């Protein structure tokens with residue numbers, strides 16, 4: 001007696017063998033497979049290309065805007081009407097806020113300087129070590145205030161040198177003497193003017209307005225009662241908003257580069273959506289091509305599938321065969337598309353950098369970003385799309401009756 | 410003499426096709442058997458219903474009425490997966506027409522029944538090489554089946570039917586496109602499979618010369634299946650050979666006049 005077996009609806013063919021059959025079939029129709037894979041590659045490639053451009057641009061803009069500020073910092077100012085000043089008491093209270101790690105102190109006043117008999121207006125900053133640590137200052141010559149041993153040191157920016165016609169070679173001003181004049185706000189209804197000869201120790205690159213930096217102690221010794229601004233460093237980006245709320249409850253105004261970053265991200269999220277929309281048109285064509293290929297393949301192979309079932313294959317095996325083919329097309333197409341998009345982006349980036357350099361932009365830049373989340377996200381997306389596209393043909397493959405299929409001519 | 414155990418038993422089995430308002434009785438209600446470890450030859454005129462009967466026996470075509478038992482189990486009471494299991498493990502089939510998966514080589518085509526049993530490619534290839542050698546087609550392993558001659562394809566089809574070493578081999582005119590040398594070799598192979606390996610063989614053939622190897626005959630005439638037991642075979646064969654002789658004589662007379 002033949003034993004009755006209850007057989008689960010499980011495929012029997014080994015995945016490797018099924019993959020081999022799927023691969024051979026795709027290879028058999030070389031041109032069609034090539035066209036389908038190209039379609040997917042172009043569709044996926046354009047989506048990837050546009051997104052990588054969107055993200056790259058977003059990063060570039062964010063870098064330009066945020067520039068030398070860490071996004072883990074909070075700028076603190078007194079409110080316009082407030083009686084709370086940025087004095088020692090306020091600094092003390094802020095330093096007690098949890099998550100606050102470091103505080104940078106800043107004074108700034110409009111002033112002027114005289115160098116090599118040329119005189120020009122400039123913003124004069126009084127800064128401390130904390131500020132220099134919290135801010136990334138792009139030093140191009142010499143050293144920063146915190147690192148120098150010079151007695152009356154001053155750091156100036158390139159724009160300040162350019163204002164007096166010395167922008168060409170910053171190194172020649174290092175060690176030179178410079179005269180600073182700053183009319184100070186009234187202290188106890190007395191006007192004072194800060195005037196001193198200082199020695200240039202460093203040149204930084206920061207913005208297009210003339211700026212000079214001196215140690216904050218200079219103003220403090222003169223009795224300037226309150227700081228103009230504070231830069232507060234916190235543990236992490238996540239704690240920024242909590243710390244801000246606490247500082248604001250003291251009665252001070254805060255702002256953070258995170259605000260700007262959020263604004264930028266908002267704009268770019270819209271842009272990315274629009275880009276996805278454009279790429280989506282390419283995707284749609286690719287998807288239709290793939291559906292077409294799989295359906296034609298099904299119709300052409302009805303007999304072959306019938307034969308395999310007649311020889312003992314299960315219907316689920318035949319369904320799987322189509323799923324394998326769809327996966328193969330999706331993976332190869334997506335990979336080629338991404339490789340192509342990365343290559344194209346690389347070329348465009350080189351050209352754009354060359355054009356920019358021709359117009360005097362010194363720093364190289366990256367127009368395209370390739371975060372791994374994007375790479376795997378796009379591949380994963382295509383695999384899901386492939387699986388959706390194959391549902392119908394695979395279901396039809398599963399329903400093929402061997403005897404009907406074999407009789408077809 | 411003791412009767413051989415019956416492997417297949419057809420009970421009131423009938424198969425008809427309805428196309429439009431026309432009904433074709435491909436197999437009329439019959440009660441026949443296929444003995445185990447024996448060669449059953451099915452013969453009859455073209456269009457009499459031989460292939461239709463084989464399709465029912467090989468689990469591909471559900472009969473319109475009646476039932477088919479294999480080792481006592483109703484074949485068509487099984488689920489589709491059980492039927493697939495039955496075909497993969499119990500049967501080796503040579504179809505009347507040659508069917509191939511065109512993108513696969515001869516070797517992979519022959520290996521297919523093993524793939525459907527869940528075997529690895531290496532093991533399936535090893536056994537497919539053996540099966541091809543058994544039909545003298547070893548050197549064609551890497552070719553594509555559609556490019557072979559009809560006779561070569563038929564031998565590959567035999568290799569595919571025996572590759573999984575199934576207990577039952579069903580062959581619908583396996584010698585149809587073969588010259589007498591190659592045809593004889595296939596018939597000798599089938600005999601050997603019965604005698605040395607105890608296989609059950611169901612063979613459709615038009616060639617009267619091969620009737621003598623049968624242990625059991627099923628004659629099909631316009632859908633009616635008549636069973637001829639082993640003891641009566643020599644007489645039937647003689648009668649048929651006699652009929653054939655008469656036909657040839659008649660044809661020759663027509664030709665000369």
Ligand SMILES: Nc1ncnc2c1ncn2[C@@H]1O[C@H](COP(=O)(O)OP(=O)(O)OP(=O)(O)O)[C@@H](O)[C@H]1O
Nearest residue numbers: 426428433435454455456457458459460461462505
């Ligand atoms: N699917 C079908 N639909 C309608 N009629 C069919 C179908 N299959 C077979 N037939 C008919 O059933 C009859 C028997 O066909 P079958 O193929 O079994 O003959 P056969 O004995 O194998 O002939 P041959 O020796 O030529 O192969 C024929 O009249 C055929 O037209």
Ligand SMILES: [Mg+2]
Nearest residue numbers: 459460461505
């Ligand atoms: Mg036939």
